[in-house]
Amino acid sequence: MNDLFDAAPAAGHVPLAAALRPGTLDEVIGQAGITAPGSILRRRIAAGALGSVILYGPPGVGKTSIARAVGTMLGKEFRQLHATRAGVAELRKLADEARIRPLLIFVDEVHRFSSTQADDLLSICENGTADFIGATTGNPYHVLTPALVSRSTILRLEPMTLQDMEEVVRRGLAHLAGQGVEVAMTADQVRMVAGRSGGDARRALTTLESLAVGHPGGAIEITEDMLEEAYAAAPVNHDRSGDQHYDLVSAFVKSMRGSDPDAALYWLARLVHAGEDPRYIARRIMIHASEDVGLADNTALQTAVAAATAVEKIGYPEAQIVLAHAALHVARAPKSNSACRGIGLALQAVASEPPAVVPKHLRDAHYKGAEALGHVGYRFPHDDPRGWVEQDYVPGLQPGRFYQSDAREAGTFEKRADAHWEQLSGQPVPARFRRG
Template sequence: MSDLFDTAGRMNPQPLAAALRPATLDDIIGQEAVVAPGSILRRRIAAGRLGSIILYGPPGLGKTSIARAVGNMLGKTFRPLNATRAGVADIRRIADDARIHPTLIFVDEVQRFSATQTDDLLALCEEGLVDFIGATTGNPFHVLTPALVSRSTIIRLEPLTLGEMEQVVRRGIDHLHATDIPIVLTPDMVRLIAGRSGGDARRALTTLESLAVGHAGDEDIVITDDMIDEAYASAPINHDRSGDAHYDIVSAFIKSMRGSDPDATLYWLARLIHGGEDPRYIARRIMIHASEDIGLADNSVLQTAVAASQAVEKIGYPEAQTILAHAALHLARAPKSSSASRGLGLALQYVASQPPESVPLHLRDAHYKGAASLGHVGYQFPHDDARGWVEQTYAEGIPRGAFYQSDARGASTFEKRADEFWERVTGMPPVRR
């Protein structure tokens, strides 16, 4: 008996991920909304006319598998095109064949298509000569031409859940057993591979395949935790720092801090760190959040954020991880106030849309000879009053509370204490949102 790779030179066996490629949508694991009865794909397949479809999502979710399954179900010739190498002449040759054989064109990484390639392909689709499925890991609204987006149905694929990933791994084990490769994994190991593959089915199957390398004979191939660690030691991390997923994870990190959820904050921070995100970038996001969403509720948060930024500049990974966690948790656990960012936003909006207010005469510069003759008099110095405050106008036409509205809540925050202090001094209650 030979193992999976003994006959590579003679037979070139398919990679496990290719061998397990589903034949129909019924064989797809995950993506329930996309492949379920009544979905847009099912309806178009039933009608025998697919049109133009764009599938997008991270690698390893089954974009190519879904495209091939759709081609099988439509009974059409599946013609993959390489976006970087296919020229207009290639597209036109496929068009000539399509007049004889019904054809589905599939383009992976379709964002690499030139405008000319895209125009030719769209013309074929609009003539009804071919059906088309494009796949991309980027957000179509960011990476594709407007013409392609407007003429296509956009379908987003989601990462597989842990349970779905376990199904993928078990399907791979069953296939290996059927091909006389008796690999043995415990349920915990199946779960470990599923979890460490990050929702990427191809990565899970490639890892499983690598565990079977070099094991020939009739005896069971017993896998150990060390073997799994070794298989993942050099595995690529699925985190594109310039892609759509990057911004989604950063957004989730910030919103978890704003939402005061420390566990979610640490999870998304760990995703960023694990993905190799620059610690200085993370620290900058923490500094911005410190004033945007906490501000006057806890002024010490900005100090923590600035200190963290300075620390990671000097230290770097791995020690910087804990510093980032310290700062992020301070922000997550701090009381929240958006009065600073909201107030400035209202003020900027007012300045941009209204005629400029004149500086009151008593606030104008009076430090030069002749200022008094211009009327620059009447300013009352607050420190001369026992309260440290005098009632005078500081901006004509700007009513109290037009921009700053306190976010003080039940906690004894700086903003809450300030509200109480100034109400005692002025006799005026705070303006709240």
């Protein structure tokens, strides 16, 4: 028996990913924080008081597998629903059944429930009629009703590590061997399947199954050509509207802010590989060119704006080079947060304090009668040889209330500006950090 389909039961082929679903939490690969002894999930199972649980995380990390394992460990019948197909009548029927026998109701993509469905589910949860586990790829605090969130234990599942994924592939190979399908893979090939599956165990097992089926008798030796064929049209695991999107973008911009060019390029490559709109990436780089570099290197914003213009004209794949250029400029440039911090403090003051009166010498004087109203006394800085005169622009506003220099290095624009104004005015420039 060398064909995987021959090994399937007569009723139909069971996908490898389904055949390998764990029966208990001890058999779950990865997610140690959730499945480990002493975890909240283990304690609830031991107490026979599961209640309502929400599992959230990217596809293929074990949400359904964990739910099934919990049902087995509780000794309860497992009833699986899909939010887009389960109606209110079906939920009420399950509630009636749960009054007769212990049930664990599992709802996949629970974020797609309508408000009516959610209300019926809440009544089941509140009354303790049945235990409930919901699965979602979205952040429950964003995609579920507050009422359901408040009544549930929220457990986040992380993408599986490369080591976890290698163990998944090896377990798949062992299962196939047990079915009479001998698949020969090198350690490097196992790592390739694990790595290119994006932390999605289901994808890894589906790829392995695709490599193993339909061969004539004898051991199956996996070749590089077979692997390339399997991944020729492989989908990219990237949800542009969910947590993964925002987490990747957050990692990208924080790596630029943290001046780590390698990390910035890695997260940029993840976004590019996922097909993220290059215009969106360019906009993020523009923002951080001002927010994190700002006055330390004014050319960073010029580079970012030029990059945004360039990607509009050229698109992928060449746009990735332009984006890397701009991202590296932001990452490698000296940093100053003074512009972002300054406008934030000023907006806070404007929103929370009485408005300052415009001084008469700053008011519009370009009309007949302005002088009679007292709009006089403005001193034109360009009439002074220094290009600067000392006068009030906001009455009572103390220097450094909003702008504090972030100059740290002698070579930055902000540092040179500090030296210029300190020499000109004879007063130190307010600085966020004490300089020696």
